[in-house]
Amino acid sequence: MQLSCSTLRQFFFLRPPRLPSSSPPLFLTPRRRLPSVVRAMASVGSDDRRLSRIASTIRVIHDFPKPGIKFQDITTLLLDPEAFRHTIDMFVERYKDKKISVVAGVEARGFIFGPPISLAIGAKFVPLRKPKKLPGEVIAEEYSLEYGTGIMEMHVGAVHPGERALVIDDLVATGGTLAAAIRLLERVGAEVVECACVIELPELKGRERLNGKPVFVLIEAD
Incomplete structure (x- = not known):
C-alpha cells in the first residue's frame, strides 16, 4: 500500500504518542532520572512545557570522546517518544511557512x-x-x-x-x-x-x- 506525503505527515506529526499514563518511562523515574544539563531558551518561550520535557531527557557524558570533553548525549531524548515528537514539532512550526x-x-x-x-x-x-x-x-x-x-x-x-x-x-x-x-x-x-x-x-x-x-x-x- 502506498501512502501520500500528506498521509505520512499526519501519521508522524499529528498522531498523539501512546505513552503510559500511570508512570513515566523507566529511565525518567526518580531513581534513575537523567541529570538535566540544559535549560530552555527564552527565544522560543521558556514557559513552553515541551522544552522542559526535551531538556529533561538529555544527559552529559564526561570525558567523551576524549578527556576534558562534556558530550551532550541526545540518544536518551530518542528513548522518550513524546520528547522526540516535541523536538520535531517545534522545528516544523518554525519552518513550515x-x-x-x-x-x-x-x-x-x-x-x-x-x-x-x-x-x-x-x-x-x-x-x-x-x-x-x-x-x-x-x-x-x-x-x-x-x-x-x-x-x-x-x-x-x-x-x-x-x-x-x-x-x-x-x-x-x-x-x-x-x-x-x-x-x-x-x-x-x-x-x-x-x-x-x-x-x-x-x-x-x-x-x-x-x-x-x-x-x-x-x-x-x-
Missing part, C-alpha cells in the same frame, strides 16, 4: 532530525557526510570542531542555485561543522536561511564563526 526547499543534515545526528522535518515541511533532505561515504561526484569543505578536525562532503547536483536551505544538526559548539555546511551550500548557489540545532554550548561562541548567519536552538547547555 519559510519556503524551505532543502533540509541539509550534518552527519551523523543531523540525520536523525533532518528527515522528519523535511518530510513535514515538504522539502528534500540532503545528507552532508564524512569523506568517502557518498558515492559519485562530491564537493568538500574542511572544518574544525571541539575535539578535532574533519572534512564534510555533499553530492554534486543535490542542491541547485537559488534554493532555500536549512542546516540541521543536534548541537552547535565551536560552529565548525555548521560553517562548513554553510560554505558547501553557498558554493552551489543556495541561500542558507538558518541553522537549527537542539542544543547550543554558548561558552564556545560557535555563532561567531557563522558570519552572522542566524541560528535557532531549543535549549542551551549550562
